[in-house]
Every structure is written in structure tokens, then in C-alpha cells.
Amino acid sequence: MHAVVVTQPGGPDALTYCEVEKPTVKPGWSLIKVRGFGINHSEIFTRQGLSPTVHFPRILGIEVVGEVAESTADPKLAVGQKVMSFMGEMGRAFGGSYAEYVLLPNDQIYPVTTDLSWADLAAIPETGYTAYGALLGLRLQAHDQLLIRGGTSGVGVTAAKLAHAIDPSIQVTSTTRQVAKSALLTAAGVDQVLIGGEADLPKEARFDKVLDLIGPKTVKDSLQHLNSGGIVSSTGELGGQWDLTDFEPISAIPNNCYLTSFYSGDVQTEVLQALLDLIQAQHVDLAPAKVFSLATVAMAHREIEGKHSFGKLVVVI
Known part of the structure; x- marks a missing residue:
């Protein structure tokens, strides 16, 4: 699969778009086909080497929207189910969402029901849940x-x-x-x-x-x-x-x-679904400010670090 890998701390150029081995499903984990994800400030800090618990090489990305590709938790996580995931140790202790597939613990995968586009949905997980x-x-x-x-x-x-x-x-x-x-x-x-x-x-x-x-x-x-x-x-x-x-x-x-305060790592599925329901019922425009491809993640990092950044930047695959 294609992924964006950081092999050593640095600037946006430390993000390398390349081919890596697709993760293999193991007990208690499921494979998610990545459809999109947002770019977060914490990923900038990690790329710069400011997250002391993160070891390189590492695929970054603390949030994802996508579909279940292979499941060890059927029927809760049936193949094709639309899901979100964010926080936990994704992109830190294990590979994150800057890839075509990501392997995640089942208890960190949240089934959702929504008609939002992948781009709009990708702008929501960490950002929307934190704000809400x-x-x-x-x-x-x-x-x-x-x-x-x-x-x-x-x-x-x-x-x-x-x-x-x-x-x-x-x-x-x-x-x-x-x-x-x-x-x-x-x-x-x-x-x-x-x-x-x-x-x-x-x-x-x-x-x-x-x-x-x-x-x-x-x-x-x-x-x-x-x-x-x-x-x-x-x-x-x-x-x-x-x-x-x-x-x-x-x-x-x-x-x-x-x-x-509010800690977005403590995720309640019913609160997440209530957020999505509010967005659809009230027609809240949370469309991302810009959409990037997986190959241009480094450009997104440069954008979010720049003085002219405004709103949410997402990647759609």
C-alpha cells in the first residue's frame, strides 16, 4: 500500500510518500480502508520530534474516516461499515492514518451513520468531537x-x-x-x-x-x-x-x-453520533478549508504551519 512515513524528526520534507507492507489483521484488531483524515497540530509536533514517546520510523495520523476492510469484531464491525477513529495511540505507538489502510484496535473503532461526503466527514473526527x-x-x-x-x-x-x-x-x-x-x-x-x-x-x-x-x-x-x-x-x-x-x-x-476541560481521547459513540446528527439536521457547513491527496501530505503540513492557515485541512484518498 502507499503511505507517508517519517523516518527521522524534521520539517515537512521528513514526510516521505512511499510503498510499505499492508498491515496484517491480528486478534482484537481490524483493518480499515482509509477514505480520509484531517491534519492536526499534534502531528506537526510529532513530526518535529517533540513527542518523546514516539519512535521513528512511524506513519503519522491520529484520526481516520473509512470503511471496515477486514474485521475481527463482526457483526459490530462488519466489512463495509462506515467508521471513524481518533486518538488512542494511533500514529504514535503504532501506524496511523497517513496510509491507504490502517490497523486499529476494535475498541477504538466507532461505527457511524451519516450521508456526509468523505471530505466533509474527514474534517470532523478529532476537530469536531473536541469542539462539540x-x-x-x-x-x-x-x-x-x-x-x-x-x-x-x-x-x-x-x-x-x-x-x-x-x-x-x-x-x-x-x-x-x-x-x-x-x-x-x-x-x-x-x-x-x-x-x-x-x-x-x-x-x-x-x-x-x-x-x-x-x-x-x-x-x-x-x-x-x-x-x-x-x-x-x-x-x-x-x-x-x-x-x-x-x-x-x-x-x-x-x-x-x-x-x-475536555479530553477527546475519551470517546463516547453516542456523543459522536449526536454530533453527526446535529450537523446534518442543522445543515452545519463544516466543509474543509482545503483538500489534499495522500501524496501531498507534506504540502498540507506546510500550509497548517503557515501564517495564512485557516480552518480544517484534510486528505481524501
């Missing part, structure tokens, strides 16, 4: 003022669209570091754009809910901009900082405010 799960944790209510920090990321754009699908009265404000991307956010349905990245928010800015995709680098500031009863969800680490430092909860979290 985080929004559920924020307990959105009618007329909430929602801030999305890191709004031009794939999760940020998806979250803005899903928030309006959940309740059109929710007012969404998204941040961007680049004025030029304001129009793109507005076109994606964002109600207000706030220029700024990792710097503190304006003192007068107040919100009911904050989806902080920049993460530990900005979460302490986000907490200081909540209305009473407000919630911050620190979901993502776009700021490149993994841990909260000098965090003393009593002083950092205002009275009657809350801090939560």
Missing part, C-alpha cells in the same frame, strides 16, 4: 456570550459554527492575531472578532463562557473575564505551554466561576 465535547462541557444557554480564544484554528472555527447550531441566540466572539483573518471569521458565522493572541484580553471584556484553545498560557487571564456563573474550558494547547504554572485556585478562579 468542549461546548457540551460549557453548558451553553440561550443568549450566552461565548468567547473562543484561538478562533482561526480548525477547532475554533468548528466550535463557532456548532455553537450557533446548538442555539442561534448565542453570541460568538473569536480571537485572531491577524486582522486579515477577521473577514474569514465573520464569513464563518462569528458575531464579533477580537484582535489578539496570547496577550491579556481588554479589561472591560466579559463573557459567560470561554473556550480557551490557546490553553495554559492564557487560561488564568480567561478566568478573569467571566461573568458570574461563567465557565472556562481549557481545551487545547495552541500556545505551546502544556502546564499551568503558579496556579493557586482560590485566587485564580473568581467566586462563582468554573474551570473545566
Whole structure:
């Protein structure tokens, strides 16, 4: 089969399109024919050698949409069944989705029912589930003022669209570091754009809910901009900082405010299907920003690392 392999850490040129042996099915695992997958920031970090548990050579790719090719879990995973998978150790401890086939543990394969195209479906797994799960944790209510920090990321754009699908009265404000991307956010349905990245928010800015995709680098500031009863969800680490430092909860979290998070590695099939049902019922446009072929994955990596990246990039096979 064809695959994209990283043999040693490096830039996008470290991604090599080549032929490799097709995986062989083993007990407890099933073979998935890859139809598409999204490009994720964590795969950039891994390619660069910043994931200490990942050893090379490795086929990257932490998410996939496709069909069951060979199954050891029939009838749950019958041949031809449309499925999704993401997270776990795919693309890290074992070969990932940057290939024509991927071998996955049965308990990490989620059957889904949807009429979405492969390109649209490929934009959803990790990005859509993260955005939807985080929004559920924020307990959105009618007329909430929602801030999305890191709004031009794939999760940020998806979250803005899903928030309006959940309740059109929710007012969404998204941040961007680049004025030029304001129009793109507005076109994606964002109600207000706030220029700024990792710097503190304006003192007068107040919100009911904050989806902080920049993460530990900005979460302490986000907490200081909540209305009473407000919630911050620190979901993502776009700021490149993994841990909260000098965090003393009593002083950092205002009275009657809350801090939560969402981990997309804990997948519930019913929540995933509810997301797909919401997208179809409300006609949510989650079409990817760009579609690449397997042979041009390196181009997708260059794009997502560039200053002009906006929205979700996917590969369709």
C-alpha cells in the first residue's frame, strides 16, 4: 500500500510518500480502508520530534474516516461499515492514518451513520468531537456570550459554527492575531472578532463562557473575564505551554466561576453520533478549508504551519 512515513524528526520534507507492507489483521484488531483524515497540530509536533514517546520510523495520523476492510469484531464491525477513529495511540505507538489502510484496535473503532461526503466527514473526527465535547462541557444557554480564544484554528472555527447550531441566540466572539483573518471569521458565522493572541484580553471584556484553545498560557487571564456563573474550558494547547504554572485556585478562579476541560481521547459513540446528527439536521457547513491527496501530505503540513492557515485541512484518498 502507499503511505507517508517519517523516518527521522524534521520539517515537512521528513514526510516521505512511499510503498510499505499492508498491515496484517491480528486478534482484537481490524483493518480499515482509509477514505480520509484531517491534519492536526499534534502531528506537526510529532513530526518535529517533540513527542518523546514516539519512535521513528512511524506513519503519522491520529484520526481516520473509512470503511471496515477486514474485521475481527463482526457483526459490530462488519466489512463495509462506515467508521471513524481518533486518538488512542494511533500514529504514535503504532501506524496511523497517513496510509491507504490502517490497523486499529476494535475498541477504538466507532461505527457511524451519516450521508456526509468523505471530505466533509474527514474534517470532523478529532476537530469536531473536541469542539462539540468542549461546548457540551460549557453548558451553553440561550443568549450566552461565548468567547473562543484561538478562533482561526480548525477547532475554533468548528466550535463557532456548532455553537450557533446548538442555539442561534448565542453570541460568538473569536480571537485572531491577524486582522486579515477577521473577514474569514465573520464569513464563518462569528458575531464579533477580537484582535489578539496570547496577550491579556481588554479589561472591560466579559463573557459567560470561554473556550480557551490557546490553553495554559492564557487560561488564568480567561478566568478573569467571566461573568458570574461563567465557565472556562481549557481545551487545547495552541500556545505551546502544556502546564499551568503558579496556579493557586482560590485566587485564580473568581467566586462563582468554573474551570473545566475536555479530553477527546475519551470517546463516547453516542456523543459522536449526536454530533453527526446535529450537523446534518442543522445543515452545519463544516466543509474543509482545503483538500489534499495522500501524496501531498507534506504540502498540507506546510500550509497548517503557515501564517495564512485557516480552518480544517484534510486528505481524501
